[in-house]
Amino acid sequence: xxxxxxxxxxxxxxxxxLDIIERARQIFGRxxxxxxxxxxxxxxFSADERVALLRASLGADSPVAVRSFQGLAVEFAAExxxxxxxxxxxxxxxxxxEFQMSLMNRRLNxxxxxVFLTTSFANVFLSSSLLKEVCAFGGRIDEMVPPPVAxxxxxxxxxxxxxxx
Ligand code: PNS
Numbered sequence: 001x002x003x004x005x006x007x008x009x010x011x012x013x014x015x016x017x018l019d020i021i022e023r024a025r026q027i028f029g030r031x032x033x034x035x036x037x038x039x040x041x042x043x044x045f046s047a048d049e050r051v052a053l054l055r056a057s058l059g060a061d062s063p064v065a066v067r068s069f070q071g072l073a074v075e076f077a078a079e080x081x082x083x084x085x086x087x088x089x090x091x092x093x094x095x096x097x098e099f100q101m102s103l104m105n106r107r108l109n110x111x112x113x114x115v116f117l118t119t120s121f122a123n124v125f126l127s128s129s130l131l132k133e134v135c136a137f138g139g140r141i142d143e144m145v146p147p148p149v150a151x152x153x154x155x156x157x158x159x160x161x162x163x164x165x
Pocket of ligand 1: 007102
């Protein structure tokens, strides 16, 4: 059985991520989503919150495991017994960075292979940063994120909005 890890920031998870997770689940025997906890990066949601939002979005019956990790993605893959790192590709613009990361990961651990899944057409424009911006300015995000994430985003960004808004 091939185990695949899907590492990312997931700040927060959106429909594009869920699409990649579902397709990875159809291909690989076991899928573990890895939520990166990078102490040098500022996130809107803590690692525990991002894990909880992923679990709530996947549902209690999902066979997909979700864990947070620190450090290198290849080490997380090794800890999980995974030989595959899954990454989603939206557009050619993603490829430059993803190509570099996959080559570095291969250099770090040649036993771990990166597999790219192209995103579904409906999600090409989706990114966590754009969603946060749209939500912060009161735009509708409901079709782009699962309900628990829409609720959490509105709650978090409303509490951050300046008084009087
Ligand atoms: O969702 P993101 O922010 O595009 O995910 C990027 C992520 C988490 C996959 C990448 O930053 C990563 O793997 N970070 C862990 C540190 C690491 O392994 N760095 C070397 C890869 S070149």
